Amino acid sequence: xxxxxxxxxxxxxxxxxxxxxEVVQRVGLSDEQLAISQESNGKSxxxxxxxxxxxxxxxxxxxxxxxxxxFALGPNANSLxxxxxxxxxxxxxxxxxxxxxxxxxxAKSQSxxxxxxxxxxxxxxxxxxxxxxxxxxxxxxxxxxxxxMKEMDPHDFEGLVLDVLAAxxxxxxxxxxxxxxxxxxxGGIDGRINEDKLGLDQIYMQAKRYSENSVSSEKVxxxxxxxxxxxxxxxxxxxxxKFTADAMRFAESIRDPRLVLVDGDKLANLxxxxxxxxxxKEVIKISKIxxxxxxxxx
Numbered sequence: 148x149x150x151x152x153x154x155x156x157x158x159x160x161x162x163x164x165x166x167x168x169e170v171v172q173r174v175g176l177s178d179e180q181l182a183i184s185q186e187s188n189g190k191s192x193x194x195x196x197x198x199x200x201x202x203x204x205x206x207x208x209x210x211x212x213x214x215x216x217x218f219a220l221g222p223n224a225n226s227l228x229x230x231x232x233x234x235x236x237x238x239x240x241x242x243x244x245x246x247x248x249x250x251x252x253x254a255k256s257q258s259x260x261x262x263x264x265x266x267x268x269x270x271x272x273x274x275x276x277x278x279x280x281x282x283x284x285x286x287x288x289x290x291x292x293x294x295x296m297k298e299m300d301p302h303d304f305e306g307l308v309l310d311v312l313a314a315x316x317x318x319x320x321x322x323x324x325x326x327x328x329x330x331x332x333x334g335g336i337d338g339r340i341n342e343d344k345l346g347l348d349q350i351y352m353q354a355k356r357y358s359e360n361s362v363s364s365e366k367v368x369x370x371x372x373x374x375x376x377x378x379x380x381x382x383x384x385x386x387x388x389k390f391t392a393d394a395m396r397f398a399e400s401i402r403d404p405r406l407v408l409v410d411g412d413k414l415a416n417l418x419x420x421x422x423x424x425x426x427x428k429e430v431i432k433i434s435k436i437x438x439x440x441x442x443x444x445x
Contacts, residue, residue: 148200148234150174152209152224160219167197190429202287203236205294208244212294252286277433285419292415292424296387297358304356305337307424308385311414312340314421317350336373342381350381357388362408364393371406380404387411 154169155161161169171181176193183192201218204210208223223242227234239245271279296304313322318341338352353370355362367384374382382404384390389410390398398406409417418424 148204148209149227149232151197151200151204151218152220152227152234155210155218155220156224156228160213160217163198163201163216163218166201166218167194170197202291203239206245206248206290207239207242209239209242212298214298215295248290288419288425289412289415292418293387293411295424296356296411296414299356301354301356304387305352305354308352308354308414309338309340311417311421311423312350312352312383314423315417317342336370336377339379340383348381349379350383351377351379353382353384355384355386355388357386359388361389361391362386362394363391364397367394367397367406367408371401371404374404374406382406383409385409385414387414 150170150173151166154166154173158166158169171193181191181193184190185192185195201210204224205212205221207221209221209227210224211219211221213219223244226242227238230238240249296307299307310322312318313320336351337354340350340352342348342350351370351374353373355366362384367390370382370384374380380403384398384406386409390408395408398408
């Protein structure tokens with residue numbers, strides 16, 4: 148982590164790949180060390196560790212992504228430089244950004260009965276450890292997706308939401324069946340979606356790209372009013388942040404029209420589930436013995 152921050156302090160904003168190359172040179176890794184690869188995918192262990200270091204530093208506010216695929220120093224970087232020694236993960240836990248991130252993660256894990264966050268490595272099977280690793284990677288991906296979405300242009304974010312809904316099968320799975328609404332007094336509607344291929348029914352969509360602010364009950368009520376005045380009985384309100392408790396209670400209290408609220412975490416998970424804005428990095432094949440083969444039967 149420290150070499151990565153030092154490189155960014157000296158060089159300024161760098162692309163992800165350039166930053167990793169600079170760290171490799173600064174640390175002085177030999178060709179033999181760089182050749183050490185992960186057994187599961189053949190990729191460099193060293194470069195993978197630099198990638199995870201960037202994720203930890205970003206969570207702690209010591210590193211930021213000024214634009215897609217780039218690194219720069221964050222507001223908490225100086226505090227880590229002042230330590231005057233290599234940075235440990237424990238050094239990051241005192242920052243507010245780190246605490247808020249993990250408090251949200253803890254709250255989410257408490258609502259998930261099969262959480263593997265407190266896995267005991269000594270008593271766990273290899274399958275348990277794989278599941279825990281996959282869960283951690285997915286949590287980081289959700290966090291990274293939210294960071295990217297919060298930096299998007301609001302109009303581009305509206306298009307992303309329409310892409311997700313199309314991938315889920317709305318409009319017959321056709322992006323062309325999704326209608327963005329021109330800028331202006333649209334009454335709080337950002338998109339009209341044909342629920343079926345023939346367009347016999349429509350869904351109204353509202354998308355709010357917020358960095359911090361939660362969506363209030365008033366904004367949700369205004370959207371429902373716009374739906375009603377437009378003769379639509381179904382709506383989806385999507386945000387990169389959260390909905391207030393009052394907003395969620397209001398949405399649950401109405402039956403006609405019907406309204407679904409999608410917060411940032413849920414949106415990121417839908418993107419992962421339906422392959423929007425992500426790509427498969429690798430597929431790990433796990434084999435087991437074929438008992439039928441060794442059973443001696445034809």
